């Protein structure tokens with residue numbers, strides 16, 4: 001069976017003999033084993049990352065940009081292979097997987113601009129014959145710990161920018177779909193990145209703790225569930241690291257009575273059930289404002305019934321399985337809880353069976369109506385293909401729902417009223433807000449991150465926030481005494 005190792009100094013290796021099965025979620029069968037690294041693996045990787053960083057920081061930003069540009073070309077050339085690797089272990093459709101690699105690629109494109117992005121500021125004559133300027137310098141060795149749901153894109157939110165800034169980077173990918181990290185690292189080596197600047201360590205909590213507690217690692221970027229994000233944030237701070245920790249979500253889509261209902265329904269179907277709801281920007285709550293609830297529920301139900309649930313190898317699939325048997329059970333338990341709590345189950349995705357894939361982790365599109373804010377299925381992140389419709393009498397009630405929720409990752413409003421839209425974008429206590437778009441995911445040159453329980457730390461990822469997170473600001477104030485007694489006076493030239 002295929003074994004997935006660590007990646008260090010441009011090659012695969014592992015010392016630890018501990019391993020974990022990686023499953024195909026469509027069949028439930030083990031398709032590979034991934035090493036669970038030990039302290040020995042960690043120390044070898046850290047040593048490589050430290051040595052390579054010293055040399056890498058000396059390269060010019062222009063040289064780094066050229067290597068990133070080669071990397072971009074190689075990812076484009078190999079995008080079909082990368083998408084297949086993602087789909088095989090994650091289970092999402094090929095179109096979804098390819099789309100996610102493309103979003104990651106856009107961060108590489110952004111990072112190619114590093115000579116411009118790292119430019120500092122300069123002020124002449126802040127005092128008599130005194131100049132002042134600021135520069136941004138690398139942090140050292142940076143680490144990233146990433147979730148299962150985007151095995152290419154989420155790591156690519158981090159390492160291209162960190163490496164562009166002159167750091168080395170250690171990636172700890174999810175143990176559930178670890179293969180993509182190795183292919184991404186191999187391509188970077190092929191692009192000309194010196195050995196050791198991008199290393200990958202496989203493993204679980206044991207390796208994460210080694211990263212958090214080691215004083216030689218300067219920063220930690222984390223994306224995953226909220227309880228773990230909080231733990232990463234607290235531990236990183238305790239050990240003096242710079243940290244950004246992105247957590248879970250419960251994204252609301254508000255549908256006003258004047259909305260284009262068909263567009264809103266399209267949005268709910270794509271953003272609610274795409275990737276089997278395993279996206280941090282998935283829409284899991286649809287807030288029907290005024291009297292549009294009945295029509296909305298009927299239309300969403302009718303479109304949900306048309307979705308084809310199938311393995312990624314079926315090119316007609318709209319939605320694949322969820323990641324593991326445990327996660328399938330957890331989602332199905334939430335559906336049962338919703339029924340017990342009194343929500344109206346319109347579409348029930350439990351016990352979904354596909355011929356030939358009876359052991360796969362499939363759940364059909366599930367729709368609840370009349371969900372209320374005191375219900376567990378409303379308060380907690382389900383992270384599956386379950387959409388809850390909540391009825392709100394007016395806009396104010398809808399906005400309060402959005403703002404009172406513990407999570408603050410994304411939200412969107414469908415309306416044709418400019419004033420409402422402006423009020424919503426200004427007053428929503430949420431990190432990423434959309435108007436008449438289902439998933440308000442910012443582009444690579446803007447920054448991505450939530451509020452409240454969806455992000456711990458001061459910086460979002462990518463865009464200028466990424467540049468600032470992965471570099472230290474230094475401000476220099478300088479005066480040079482006259483070297484020649486009778487030297488020229490300092491005079492600014494004029495025309």
Ligand code: NAD
Pocket residue numbers: 145146147148149150154172173174175203204205208209223224225226228229231246247248249279280381383409450454
């Ligand atoms: P997870 O928190 O279980 O795991 C994320 C990473 O943390 C993995 O690499 C895992 O090995 C490690 N980890 C798990 N438990 C740990 C522990 N106790 N101590 C230390 N490390 C631990 O998350 P997941 O199930 O892989 O991913 C799904 C979650 O990620 C969802 O909650 C989703 O909303 C969130 N997510 C958020 C964003 C965002 O941008 N906010 C993006 C993608 C996913």
